[in-house]
Amino acid sequence: MRDVFDHIDRHAQEYVAELARLVRQPSVAAQGVGLEECARLVAEMLGEAGARVRVYRLPGAAPLVYGEFPGRSRKTLLVYEHYDVQPVEPLEEWESDPFEPEVRDGRIFGRGVADTKGNLVARLCAVRAYRQVRGELPVTVKFLVEGEEEIGSPNLRRYADAYPDLFRADGCLWESGGKDHQDVPNLYLGVKGICYVELVARGANRDLHSSMATIVPNPAWRLVWALRTLKDENERVLIEGFYDAVEEPSPQEEEWLRRIAAGRDDAALLRDLGLDRFLLDLSGVELLKRHLYQPTCTICGLVAGYGGEGSKTVLPKAARAKIDFRLVPRQRAEDILHKLRAHLARHGFADLEVVPMGLEDPARTPPDSEIVRVVAAAAREVYGKEPVIYPMMAATGPMDVVCGRFGTPAVGTGVGYPGTNVHAPNENIRIRDYLEGIKHVALVLERFGTLEG
Amino acid sequence: MRDVFDHIDRHAQEYVAELARLVRQPSVAAQGVGLEECARLVAEMLGEAGARVRVYRLPGAAPLVYGEFPGRSRKTLLVYEHYDVQPVEPLEEWESDPFEPEVRDGRIFGRGVADTKGNLVARLCAVRAYRQVRGELPVTVKFLVEGEEEIGSPNLRRYADAYPDLFRADGCLWESGGKDHQDVPNLYLGVKGICYVELVARGANRDLHSSMATIVPNPAWRLVWALRTLKDENERVLIEGFYDAVEEPSPQEEEWLRRIAAGRDDAALLRDLGLDRFLLDLSGVELLKRHLYQPTCTICGLVAGYGGEGSKTVLPKAARAKIDFRLVPRQRAEDILHKLRAHLARHGFADLEVVPMGLEDPARTPPDSEIVRVVAAAAREVYGKEPVIYPMMAATGPMDVVCGRFGTPAVGTGVGYPGTNVHAPNENIRIRDYLEGIKHVALVLERFGTLEG
Numbered sequence: 008m009r010d011v012f013d014h015i016d017r018h019a020q021e022y023v024a025e026l027a028r029l030v031r032q033p034s035v036a037a038q039g040v041g042l043e044e045c046a047r048l049v050a051e052m053l054g055e056a057g058a059r060v061r062v063y064r065l066p067g068a069a070p071l072v073y074g075e076f077p078g079r080s081r082k083t084l085l086v087y088e089h090y091d092v093q094p095v096e097p098l099e100e101w102e103s104d105p106f107e108p109e110v111r112d113g114r115i116f117g118r119g120v121a122d123t124k125g126n127l128v129a130r131l132c133a134v135r136a137y138r139q140v141r142g143e144l145p146v147t148v149k150f151l152v153e154g155e156e157e158i159g160s161p162n163l164r165r166y167a168d169a170y171p172d173l174f175r176a177d178g179c180l181w182e183s184g185g186k187d188h189q190d191v192p193n194l195y196l197g198v199k200g201i202c203y204v205e206l207v208a209r210g211a212n213r214d215l216h217s218s219m220a221t222i223v224p225n226p227a228w229r230l231v232w233a234l235r236t237l238k239d240e241n242e243r244v245l246i247e248g249f250y251d252a253v254e255e256p257s258p259q260e261e262e263w264l265r266r267i268a269a270g271r272d273d274a275a276l277l278r279d280l281g282l283d284r285f286l287l288d289l290s291g292v293e294l295l296k297r298h299l300y301q302p303t304c305t306i307c308g309l310v311a312g313y314g315g316e317g318s319k320t321v322l323p324k325a326a327r328a329k330i331d332f333r334l335v336p337r338q339r340a341e342d343i344l345h346k347l348r349a350h351l352a353r354h355g356f357a358d359l360e361v362v363p364m365g366l367e368d369p370a371r372t373p374p375d376s377e378i379v380r381v382v383a384a385a386a387r388e389v390y391g392k393e394p395v396i397y398p399m400m401a402a403t404g405p406m407d408v409v410c411g412r413f414g415t416p417a418v419g420t421g422v423g424y425p426g427t428n429v430h431a432p433n434e435n436i437r438i439r440d441y442l443e444g445i446k447h448v449a450l451v452l453e454r455f456g457t458l459e460g
Numbered sequence: 461m462r463d464v465f466d467h468i469d470r471h472a473q474e475y476v477a478e479l480a481r482l483v484r485q486p487s488v489a490a491q492g493v494g495l496e497e498c499a500r501l502v503a504e505m506l507g508e509a510g511a512r513v514r515v516y517r518l519p520g521a522a523p524l525v526y527g528e529f530p531g532r533s534r535k536t537l538l539v540y541e542h543y544d545v546q547p548v549e550p551l552e553e554w555e556s557d558p559f560e561p562e563v564r565d566g567r568i569f570g571r572g573v574a575d576t577k578g579n580l581v582a583r584l585c586a587v588r589a590y591r592q593v594r595g596e597l598p599v600t601v602k603f604l605v606e607g608e609e610e611i612g613s614p615n616l617r618r619y620a621d622a623y624p625d626l627f628r629a630d631g632c633l634w635e636s637g638g639k640d641h642q643d644v645p646n647l648y649l650g651v652k653g654i655c656y657v658e659l660v661a662r663g664a665n666r667d668l669h670s671s672m673a674t675i676v677p678n679p680a681w682r683l684v685w686a687l688r689t690l691k692d693e694n695e696r697v698l699i700e701g702f703y704d705a706v707e708e709p710s711p712q713e714e715e716w717l718r719r720i721a722a723g724r725d726d727a728a729l730l731r732d733l734g735l736d737r738f739l740l741d742l743s744g745v746e747l748l749k750r751h752l753y754q755p756t757c758t759i760c761g762l763v764a765g766y767g768g769e770g771s772k773t774v775l776p777k778a779a780r781a782k783i784d785f786r787l788v789p790r791q792r793a794e795d796i797l798h799k800l801r802a803h804l805a806r807h808g809f810a811d812l813e814v815v816p817m818g819l820e821d822p823a824r825t826p827p828d829s830e831i832v833r834v835v836a837a838a839a840r841e842v843y844g845k846e847p848v849i850y851p852m853m854a855a856t857g858p859m860d861v862v863c864g865r866f867g868t869p870a871v872g873t874g875v876g877y878p879g880t881n882v883h884a885p886n887e888n889i890r891i892r893d894y895l896e897g898i899k900h901v902a903l904v905l906e907r908f909g910t911l912e913g
Contacts, residue, residue, distance in 0.1 A: 037770030094772050097667075158771050199671070203771045212734030214550075214884040217784050218652065218854035220758035221751040222738045227759035228691060235688040238681060240808075281665030285675045298674040305673035306680035307765045307774050313782060314763035317490030318611050318656045318817040319547050320784050320856075321760050321883050329766060331670050331773050355693075364771040401671035403773075430774050431667040 011140045011449050018136065019442055023115060025052070026128040026441070027108040029090075030117040036069065036091035036158045045090045046070035049127070049152050056135045058150065063170060068162030069154030073173050076134055078147035080456055084378075085149050085176035087409050087417070088127040089156035092119035093430045100432035116435040121427035123182040125436045126444070127152060129422050130180065133448035145456020149176060151409065156182075159203055159365020160405035167408055178378025178455060179415050180448065181406060185423025186440060187395065188275035192386045192447075195400040195419030196379060197371035199302070200334035200407070202343040206230060207360040208326045214312065217320040227311040230326040233356040237304055237330075237347075242287060244304045244332075246350040252337040256300050260398055261292075264299070267395055268292040279425055299399045303333040329364075333403060340366035370406035371399065376416030378455065385450040386420070389443055420447065464593045464902050471589065472895055476568060478505065479581040479894070480561040482543075483570040489522065489544035489611045498543045499523035502580070502605050509588045511603065516623060521615035522607030526626050529587055531600040533909055537831075538602050538629035540862050540870070541580040542609035545572035546883045553885035569888040574880035576635040578889045579897070580605060582875050583633065586901035598909020602629060604862065609635075612656055612818020613858035620861050631831025631908060632868050633901065634859060638876025639893060640848065641728035645839045645900075648853035648872035649832065650824035652755070653787035653860070655796040659683060660813040661779045667765065670773040680764040683779040686809040690757055690783075690800075695740060697757045697785075699803040705790040709753050713851055714745075717752070720848055721745040732878055752852045756786040782817075786856060793819035823859035824852065829869030831908065838903040839873070842896055873900065 015022070029052065034045035046062055046069065053074030054060045063071040069091065095105040095118050103109040108117035119125075127150075134148055151173060153163055167174050187193050208226035215223060238244050256264060268291050277285065285294055311326035313319035332343050348361055372379065374396065386394040400419055410417040422444035428434045468475070482505065487498035499515055499522065506527030507513045516524040522544065548558040548571050556562040561570035572578075580603075587601055604626060606616055620627050640646050661679035668676060691697050709717060721744050730738070738747055760783065765776035785796050801814055825832065827849065839847040853872055863870040875897035881887045 037772055038768065039770075093774075094766065094768055094770075096766065096768055096772075157773075201773070203773065205771075210735075213881065215733070216855060216883045217756075217758045217760050218786060218856070220756045220786070221754055221854055222742060222747055223733060223735065224739050225758060227762055230762075231684055231687045231759065232693050234684045240685050280668070280676060282663075282676065286677050289675060294675055301674055303670075303673045305670045305678060305775060306684065306779075307670050307772060307776070308767050309680055309683075309762040309764040309779060310767035311759065312761040313547065313549065314761050314767070314780070315491065315547055315549055317492075317547075318658075318782060318784075319490055319760060319883065320610075320654070320656065321546075322758060323760070326759075326762060327767070329771060331771075333671060333673070401674055402669060403671070428666065430669045430772065 008450055008453060011136055012446050014140045015136050015442060015445050015449065022132045022442070022445060023438060025132060026115065026120065026125055029124045029128055030108045030119050031106055033106045034091045034154065035094050036155045037094050042069040042091060042154045046072050046154055049090045052131060053150055056131055057138060063166060065162060065165050065169065068165065071166045072152040074150040076144055076148040078144040078456065080146055082146040082456065083149060083176040084146050084452070084455055085151060085174070085179040085415060086130050087179055088123055088130070088150065088152045088182050089154065090124070090127065090152050091154045091157050092122065092124070093157050097432060102433055113439065114435045114437050116433060118434055120436050121423045121434050122429045125441060126182050126421045129441055129444040130448050132445045133452065136445065137449050137452055144452060146452060148452065149173065156404065159201060159367055160408065161365060163405045163408050167412070174409060174413050176415050178376065179410050179417035180451065181417045181419035182404065182421065183402065183423065184419040184421035185427065188272040188425050191270070191392050192390045192394040194382060194386065194394050194396045196374055196396065197336070197399040198369060198404045198406045199399065199401060200338060200340050200369035201365060201367045201403040202332040202334060202340040203365035204330050204344065204347065205362040205364055206233065206328045206330060207362065208233070210324050212324065214324050215322040217322045220322045223322060225322055227323050227326040229359065230311065230328055233351060233359055234306065234328060236350070236354045246346050248346050249343065253302060253335055254337060256296060263398060264295050265292050267397065268295045270395060271295070276425065298401050299397065300335055302335050302338055305331050307331050333401065334369050336369045336371055338369065340368055367403055367405055368407045370411040372416040372418060374398070378416050379418050381454045382418045382420055382451055385447055385454055389447045389450055461903055461906060464589055465899050467593045468589050468895060468898050468902065475581070475585045475895070475898060476891060478585060479568065479573065479578055482577045482581055483561045483572050484559055486559045487544050487607065488547050489608045490547050495522040495544060495607045499525050499607055502543045505584060506603055509584055510591060516619060518615060518618050518622065521618065524619045525605040527603040529597055529601040531597040531909065533599055535599040535909065536602060536629040537599050537905070537908055538604060538627070538632040538868060539583050540632055541576055541603065541605045541635050542607060543577070543580065543605050544607045544610050545575065545577070546610050550885060555886055566892065567888045567890050569886060571887055573889050574876045574887050575882045576874070578894055579635050579874045582894055582897040583901050585898045586905065589898065590902050590905055598906060601905065602626065609857065612654060612820050613861065614818060616858050616861050620865070627862060627866050629868050631829065632863050632870035633904065634870045634872035635857065635874065636855065636876065637872040637874035638880065641725040641878050644723070644845050645843045645847040647835060647839065647847050647849045649827055649849065650789070650852040651822060651857045651859045652852065652854060653791060653793050653822035654818060654820045654856040655785040655787060655793040656818035657783050657797065657800065658815040658817055659686065659781045659783060660815065661686065663777050665777065667777050668775040670775045673775045676775060678775055680776050680779040682812065683764065683781055686804060686812055687759065687781060689807045699799050701799050702796065706755060706788055707790060709749060716851060717748050718745050720850065721748045723848060724748070729878065751854050752850065753788055755788050755791055758784050760784055786854065787822050789822045789824055791822065793821055820856055820858055821860040823864040825869040825871060827851070831869050832871050834907045835871045835873055835904055838900055838907055842900045842903055
């Protein structure tokens with residue numbers, strides 16, 4: 008692969024420019040910003056790389072971009088990606104414009120460089136490099152690029168129902184992964200599910216002077232009291248039946264986790280996060296078990312009344328909490344939503360609105376799948392280190408919709424590192440990781456094509 | 461007074477324009493916006509009306525504007541006002557620019573028209589009208605106009621210590637009051653105190669992807685848990701010793717409250733607020749007792765993580781609550797702050813920052829004071845209705861600093877009505893009330909001057 012890798016090194020600057028081109032196009036699904044434009048740009052970039060491209064549309068959904076590169080064998084590799092990104096707020100904490108990518112200190116900064124425009128363009132560049140150096144690809148490569156991942160892929164199931172052939176493949180490169188604190192590549196064989204809701208409490212028909220709080224109900228207090236019934240100070244979720252489907256890792260998985268934990272540098276992670284200790288003072292394999300095998304109930308946002316500088320004496324008319332539940336295998340998002348509603352009603356909070364904003368089920372890939380072996384072997388070769396394979400990632404994605412239902416094994420790999428600030432201000436990747444990621448994918452194309460399916 | 465009243469009617473348009481002139485100047489103390497400019501404008505308007513004006517300054521404080529109009533007798537009437545206003549957020553809920561006053565439907569809309577630029581300009585116009593028609597004022601009138609009332613007058617005590625002579629008077633017109641749902645003028649003889657704090661919980665050094673919530677503490681949960689210890693669902697404040705200094709109304713006060721309650725139209729208030737019932741299902745005299753004689757603990761603002769449209773899966777690095785405690789006579793703001801801190805420490809929340817943002821003690825005026833009798837009699841004459849005198853208002857002001865310590869009796873009266881939206885979007889007053897308010901103050905000048913001191 009020397010030839011392809013050299014080609015990649017020679018075109019490094021061009022590949023960074025391609026990423027910048029995509030990052031420059033805002034595409035915030037949560038705010039409905041720039042999705043159509045970004046879909047068109049992704050289609051254009053796929054077309055320029057030589058793919059047969061089609062943009063699929065369903066009413067009320069962001070476009071789904073599909074690009075197919077023909078290959079020598081009948082084997083098919085699916086590349087799952089998304090062109091949408093998280094909101095940029097709080098904007099004031101960015102050191103450079105989130106949509107004007109900037110290279111500083113060997114890193115490229117901008118919203119989506121890590122999650123996941125960097126992975127999308129790296130994979131596209133890998134295909135381009137391979138085709139330019141070698142001509143034909145060893146396998147058919149299908150890029151499936153959706154535009155609503157960051158809001159829970161609410162319409163992807165409809166696309167999968169309408170166009171199942173786009174989804175079928177022998178293996179899938181999932182959209183995320185990267186290096187850990189010791190620069191070891193981490194691969195992921197599953198995703199958690201999610202149930203994201205907004206809780207809304209309402210009071211008077213307008214904000215009032217706070218002196219009225221003697222006699223007018225305060226929705227911010229209603230919200231606090233309701234939230235308090237969801238989780239206690241020991242981090243135990245109190246929703247009836249929440250843990251029913253949660254399973255402890257099997258003895259084999261325990262052993263697997265112990266091996267992973269032994270190699271982790273949790274002290275570095277603590278330093279990086281500016282923390283003295285992890286939640287509940289956990290460490291080692293217990294920490295990892297909780298991270299991968301336990302569901303969560305997280306307040307992602309609180310909004311009520313006045314949040315600006317200084318003081319304002321106002322009695323809010325409404326209070327909102329955004330909450331995500333990350334779900335582990337066998338939990339189901341619809342079921343958790345149902346249990347949340349039942350819990351609130353049972354505790355006297357039936358007056359709170361529960362607005363579902365994203366439901367996804369968890370998914371897993373068996374560790375002995377071919378694509379897993381290929382991706383691990385290619386990582387070993389490109390990074391010169393034994394990759395760590397995680398049975399699950401703590402994060403979420405529509406892996407059940409894209410792969411699970413079609414029986415496609417999927418493995419998460421990518422160009423991230425612990426300082427990428429995914430979903431946060433100053434999102435960035437290291438250019439070195441980006442170029443290595445391109446080589447890694449190029450090698451996966453080669454190896455997946457030469458192994459027997 | 462026919463002559464003065466006719467003059468006021470003839471100059472109605474000019475008086476509305478004067479108010480618009482002052483409202484047009486933003487002056488948001490919480491955000492440090494426009495205070496210097498607004499102080500200069502108030503000084504200019506006082507000067508134009510014929511006052512001897514001086515602007516006082518202390519380091520780190522907004523300017524204090526003082527204007528004195530000489531009078532025939534040795535008696536002195538203090539007019540306490542403030543030129544600062546509340547923040548305008550949420551801006552999107554205003555139907556017109558908060559700093560571009562607009563007349564619609566017999567009302568004038570803009571931030572501060574009710575609280576309290578409308579009262580300030582009404583009083584100034586009353587003095588102007590009286591002087592233009594009658595020449596000399598019957599009493600010396602001192603305008604004391606501060607610029608930090610909406611953030612709890614943090615520097616007014618220093619001004620009072622430095623320039624006590626400015627404050628001394630035989631009676632004081634306090635800045636707020638208005639008509640109730642039956643168009644009956646309401647007067648107020650006291651104010652509650654306030655202890656306004658921001659509670660801040662902190663987590664990691666940056667916002668994180670919410671999948672990290674398995675192992676990284678979430679400050680939004682810390683905040684919820686801490687808040688839950690402050691007040692229970694029966695609206696009982698749980699801070700140890702919070703109610704120690706709270707007194708029930710005396711039998712005379714109970715009788716007074718019964719008379720007031722009998723005349724109130726609480727159903728109209730409910731309709732106006734879009735509510736089915738008041739807090740704890742209270743009504744009548746019990747409602748009024750709670751409103752005037754009970755302290756509060758109010759969440760005025762909650763901020764954590766993502767508060768925008770749609771969903772964002774973020775683990776916040778910090779969470780903040782703005783809380784005001786409204787205090788009744790004999791409670792002391794410093795003492796409540798101390799008790800709050802002790803409470804949080806006792807319940808395991810010593811890690812939360814408690815940032816004091818405004819401390820004021822309550823104050824009361826004896827109901828048989830001369831200024832009370834004069835203001836009530838003038839109201840009877842101008843409004844043609846028996847005014848309702850409240851022993852207290854539920855709101856707060858620096859009455860203890862301005863009047864209490866100097867033994868000056870103070871009475872709250874003003875140009876408001878139940879739909880003024882004080883501290884909220886679309887703040888407004890009715891032009892009719894504004895003109896009547898000018899007449900009322902003109903008559904107070906006349907009567908206070910002719911009664912023996």
